[in-house]
Amino acid sequence: MTVFERYLTVWVGLCILVGVGLGHLVPDLFGALGSAEIANVNIPVAVLIWLMIIPMLLRIDFAALGQVGRYWRGISVTLLVNWAVKPFSMAALGLFFIGTLFRPYLPADQIDSYIAGLIILAAAPCTAMVFVWSNLIKGEPHFTLSQVALNDIIMVVAFAPIVGLLLGLSAITVPWNTLVLSVVLYIVIPVVVAQILRRRLLAAGGPAALDRLLRVLSPMSLVALLATLVLLFGFQGKQIIDQPLVIALLAVPILIQVYFNAGLAYWLNRVSGEAHCVAGPSALIGASNFFELAVAAAISLFGFHSGAALATVVGVLIEVPVMLSVVWIVNRSKGWYERGPAVRSVSSNEEPAA
Template sequence: MTVKQDVSVAGKLSTLDRLLPVWIAAAMVTGLLAGRWIPGLGGVLNAVSVDGISLPIAVGLLVMMYPVLAKVRYDRLSTVTADRRLLWPSLVLNWLVGPALMFALAWLLLPELPEYRTGLIIVGLARCIAMVIIWNDLACGDREAAAVLVALNSVFQVVMFGVLGWFYLSVLPGWLGLARTGLSVSGWQIAKSVLIFLGIPLVAGYLTRRFGERVKGRRWYESRFLSKIGPVALYGLLFTIVVLFALQGAQITSRPLDVARIALPLLVYFGLMWAGSYALGRAVGLSYERTTTLAFTAAGNNFELAIAVAIATFGATSGQALAGVVGPLIEVPVLVALVYVSLAFRRRFAAATPA
């Protein structure tokens, strides 16, 4: 694609798409300021919760994920499940490399801050099943592959989260002569989070495509219907960011040095996981789309689950909960930047990869 064509395509994007980083930054600032300066806002937003998550955040996540999952061509999922070059690296990156890397960074960079260290380890255990779908779609990754990998992460999350929490907070520190921490979380609590935040939009997206194509045909569904609901995902993303940051605005802005300490290992973690996964995808011969999906599903984390577990185990005002909250504060801008890095690599990657 020539530069002239790139400019032409960019010119056809909506204002929302072209200026997405600006809107995300504005949403973060708006949420932080609102949480800091509007008395009682946090109490109002937390008045009703869904599986330990504020109802407005839950609604925002569901609205954000539904349009993307409605775009998935479910009749092509078999091409993903048959691709072992994608599935095995994803499992290894998500359930071996990711938690181990976060454990190492937390102990190396926060050795004297046990609460924040524990909170970061919990973040590392919570593999992404929600917002990663948006990042993958913005970076033009493989939607079908993202749906399969997110579903796979969901199953492993239900089975392995508690086991890995016990291992990384109690067993491994004991072997290394480090301080140990307990974690109280049930498999049912994790399963509920998966069923609500992935199951509902996944079923809705599948049924929408199935009945939409049956009644009006695939051409109408993809050219007319999806173009109408597409922007809803980004509106849901911006709404979720505003509410999330509003809930913790006072805590974040009143402890800037603590936030900076927590942010450092997170920055290193997101950068290493994304770059390493991208390099691995290219090394094993994956296409740009599937390499991008591998990188974002490995780098993202399920901040909803991490925050809920930290609050349930250690309390809403604990350092562990603050570490969970700082997670999306760092993840959102970093992964938005990586979307643009990925798109910049796209032409070079396509030129070097056989069709």
């Protein structure tokens, strides 16, 4: 890791403080930036996300995607955690902590709305940001891209029924235009741009030309991440400052959910014998959330000033620092992971084929 990457947690913390402070001091500026939307998708944030993930997508050779089937264990684990565990575990945690344990300390008329926001947050698996986390742990890029694409396809079909079931509603209005546009903006456009650029570079100057561009663009990913944080917290700075106790209490089930699902996915991959370069992204995809969609869906369903919208914003507040801690754990535990009996067994069986 570079010095910049090693102290990324510090820069993240500073950007959160700067974003909250600027949002409080110059709300009109952030109001104007926040209103630059199409179907509740913020365009400035989308552009920053492109800058975050395009350098990583440039490294991916789509011709090698056919090999991703060898990582079927990791794909199975991620799908299990994302769709059969995470939304339901968050609903249980929300009911226990927000609906019961913390109820006396929260506004009574917002309890159900807070729980709804937590459920919406957990029902939307991470899309764009997971490329950043995977890059930091040297994850298998083809697995990461394939798993994200598969999650997006499932999300189009499963998001509404799961949220509706867990909210106890017979019908739920999902902002489909937001969902589809988010997938297009955060996945389709960056993938197309990156592959066109990659092919032109390789045709013009070969691998050396691609390597030169990657050395220039790679730092841009982290800078764009930090700029995204400043924007997101600038948008929600006033709510965060006005309700510190509510923020802290809502953070508890989200924190538990992240570490529980990351740990579960990581352990299941180890037990099944999957390679560490797949287990890491699998754990990170299993734990993180598509907070851009969650915030938009909560606002569309319950209103901008609702408890549901605030709960999804808390997800944004802790997403990056907590996921950086998961990245640290995955990197530090690589030796322990690869000593797993199933991992060693699968590796030894595959060695002759290599």
